[in-house]
Amino acid sequence: MADHGRTPDQKTPGIGLLTVLLGAVAAGPILLYGLSATSDSIIAELGISEARFGLLATTCFGAAAVGSATLGRLADRHSDLSLMAFIFVLSALALLLVAVPDGFWMLLIAAGLSGVAQSFPNGVTNRILLERVPTSKRIGWVGVKQSGVQVSQLVASLLFPVLALGIGWRGAALTVAIIPLILLAITWHSLRTTPLLPTAPSTVDTDTLTEAADTVTEAADSPAEPAPTRPARHPGMVWALAAFGLINGIGVQATNVYMPLFAVREMGFSLVLGGATAALAGVIGVIARVTWARRMAKGASGAHLLLTLALIALAGAVLFFVAEATGWAAFLWLAVAFHGISALGVSVVLMAALMRVIPAASMASASGMVTAGMFFGFALGPLLMGVIVGSPGGFELGWIAVGATYLMCTLLALMLIRANSRGRR
Template sequence: MTNSEQKAPGVGLLTVLLGAVAAGPILLYGLSATSDSIIAELGISEAQFGLLATACFGCAAVGNATLGRLADRHSDLSLMAFIFVLSALALLLVVVPAGFGMLLLAASLAGIAQSFPNGVTNRILLERVPTAKRIGWVGVKQSGVQVSQLVASLAFPVLAIGIGWRGAALAVAIIPLLLLVMTWQALRTTPLLPMANPVGGTTAEADAPDTNATTDSGDATVPAEATDRSPTRPARHPGMVWALAAFGLLNGVGVQATNVYMPLFAVRELDFSLVLGGTTAALAGVVGVIGRVSWARRMAKGASGLHLLLILALIALLGAGLFLTAGTFRWSVLLWIAVALHGISALGVSVVLMSALMRVIPASSMVSASGIVTAGMFFGFALGPVGMGLLVSSVGGFPLGWIAVGITYLLCTLLALVLIRANSRRRQ
């Protein structure tokens, strides 16, 4: 490729990074948007329908936890192609009229497609995007989940009116395939940075960083073992990676417990209509996009990731309290405030987690490190709806459910405080 064909990273590359994060979740959001039709046509129960989310998030969690090291040894293009092809295949399987079992398989494949996006997109940012743009781009690309939610929630119901929910899935399958073509073009024309260390390559600077240097925000120290590039003896990840995974797990429980049952709570406890109840989830998605971009900008300006996680946990804890209060006193105004707090806080955690990772992990092991943290989040996603459903079905009802959500955010708060204290001691 000639130098004239190469260009600085621009909108095309940012679009495919966002698309990689958005491609996997679009199936589940689309099925949720047309759940009434699916349940009626297949003759399944609401509990069975919920298994689709469990299968999706469960496969995503296992994939992130087990496939990261393998992914570290594959190219950006091969991993991005895997994401988009598997996402398209999952949507195409929905078209096959083979009953609920086929939907479970499709949801599982969509979950596996979510095993690599955070890792490979983080690595692409490290290798191809200048430092000045990098953290800001994290906020945009991590908003892919909320963008997916908005697109699927609008496209699936509208398309289903004319061609049914299976036809809607067929039409939407074109999106990941178009993103695959865009990815090939974007990666072909966007060069590696001069100091980048791509998969399979080495540079003296990348292999021998200053092991005593701390990150911009003082979140953690880059360990010497994190730079070991030996393919036969994988580097051990620093403790911060596992701590961020634990935070993601706890936050993930609260996130999906709230996302899945928020509309139902509005309808049952506050007498909202079905449309207005669904609007609560849409508002959370919109605020979530704004929040992720805003928190990424804070990180780009040098804010400490650990301190931001503490702030997010406290805001989410306040939101859980308002959900509980809104149901107790039947105040709809408090519900809308709680929804906004949920969107700006709990839905913004992933961008801070990924940005913090990029400060302590080299490109050579970014996919596996991101996979560990993302696996923590997805395990939380899988546990949250199940636990909330059991609590809501019990005599404690929604009040007990919101108390449990609040406890998860309280644990997030305590974990952030412990990490901040440990980091302060390490820097002394």
Template sequence: MDSREQQGPSRGMLTVLLGAVGAGPLLLYGLSAVSDSIIVDLGISEAQFGLLATACFTCAAIGNATLARVADRHSDMSLMTIVFALAAAALALVAVPAGFGMLLVAAALSGIAQSFPNGVTNRILLERVPVQKRIGWVGIKQSGVQVSQLVVSVVFPLLAAAAGWRGAALAIALVPLVLMVMTWRALRAAPLLAETSEPVAEPDPGEPDLAEADDANADPAAPVTPAPATSPRYPGMMWALAAFGLLNGIGVQATNVYMPLFSVRELDFPLVLGGVTAAVAGAIGVAARVGWARQMARGASGPRVLLLLALIAVTGAALFFAAGVTGWAWLLWIAAALHGTSALGVSVVLMSALVRSIPATAMASASGMVTAGMFTGFALGPVAMGLLVSSPGGFSLGWAVVGLVYLLCALLAVVLIRAANRAA
């Protein structure tokens, strides 16, 4: 066996996997962190600002649904290069002083950059990372979105204070370019494994557990032959994951996009501190995704994990509502922490399920369908929240609706648990 294969992939590979997942969201998190300045400078409404996220995630959803099978036929190197190049181009377009229309184009481009990362990074895990490391690495690389949120929510307002928000975007555009060069080196240094066609087993909703083997004593990393794609229960598992991702996605991005604006407008936070609220959620989200991935790897029940995450998210939405009504800033910080712990951790549960059940040859397309569900929710959340915030009900109505959406997530998780119990 080649000595490089014996050593396995390096931490540099893990860095670029995390970077690929986090590169596309850099633009939207950066703009959200300075949303008050953008709204004032461009003379747009809160609902119009929400259209930026809608344009981004609509393109991401369409891209995941339509380009995923194309991605199955292209190399890891080319797809990773496309991801980073599109992310950098989107940020560079923000620097062009051409009004709100150019921001929409940039947001759409950043959405396309989010069409490939889950599929290609999952495939890289199956093809180049030993089985015993995969689920742990899933948790780390899926935290790329929250690392992006953490870093850019703090750095973007600081750069904007010195060079304006357009200058900040141009500076941040260097990050994807550096990651692209790192990717070329990491992929060349990580050979394909001898066996890449046998992912870890993953039950579907018709089995005793959606995301884990029901027997807690079973080895969760034991490779077995997956169910064929023609299995009548296979589509049910995938669509259940996509449905939960859609509902959760609505609440996630309604909160992510408008949390900094809420803190500035309703609680009189300065602009930089408003960005810190999103950074806190992102930092906790990073730890949460790694932690939930470890629970999954230890045999935790998938539907029960999803139910727990939904209930925590409901509590967070209630605290956002209470913070707006009372004006108590400490409630906002707790709400942001609960948001990071719960809603931001769902993606790792969904992606862990895919890595455990889908062969490498179909990983990009299967990941694309589930990710398309999440991004459809991401697209709906901000525009709906923008309309609610602009209505007489304001942020109070917006947070109430977010809480209702998370309650629907909890109901879906209960249905999955009952289906698993009946099957058992």
């Protein structure tokens, strides 16, 4: 097919644009994953408690949640390039601030900036997909770009502990700050050379995005509406997905933030091997997100996939508890695998469900609401886990609490399946 209207230096969407989308999702979380991977050293050097360390994650995700909830519609009115640049510059600045030896409060500021950098990626990358990527590639690319969080987890969990052995955890942050800057340069080139589609969609193509659009909740029974001239109220499906994201997010980040510390403190792992637990979760999470996205692209039910993920995550929490009770490392590695397969795969299912029913004109704000739900959960999880770990109940009580959140996710998924079944009658 001829490329009408393209200048010679323009091109069809390729690996460069996909790298940019993945990088935008990955840039913000690098800081927190790096700090978590070196948490034992940070706690010892700064003389802080486990609960206070958890405040870093709470600050990060709290800022992300507020940003997602309040700035989503603002993002709808700004260009892709300006928003992507904002993401990468803030991510680099946050890492640079970690390198400043000025106490715990500087880490809190850095964590907050990192959180703001995570407010926009889902919305702007979803919009780029709708406006620049052909429908045939779109859902598959969702899985790849949403795996950016786990790519970030993998990179940070391996690099930070290794670099920290030679130049300390502050030096590690300073070194890793170059990654968002490189991604910024790639973004500038890719967005300027990848044009909008000949007719950039204002609605989702219902021929390709199948009838599974209404599987999450009955509120999604009308998947393709004309783009509103002014912001419309979000359908109930958006709020249902946000609620699931919130509850799941509590368990996800309670596990992510404290998993390396658990491995070092309770299981006797070295700092590098403790970071490897998070890295393994990241590797499995990347594979899982791509796999779940493919399932969604083939028309799988979003609600049924969410139920499957919740049950696997619940089994993972049980395995963490068993590892703590028995001291057997094999149970820990198995628990890490279950965590990566399930809880880390929820985001792609949530975003793919949105792609089916939300027009491009409202995508940033709708994605922002669902992302806000996840981030509020992300903020609560580490704070609650830190308090529990510092209590007499320790990690055993912590893993029970994590399991309880996944049990709630299971019940919510069952409710969504039931509601959807009623809507089809």
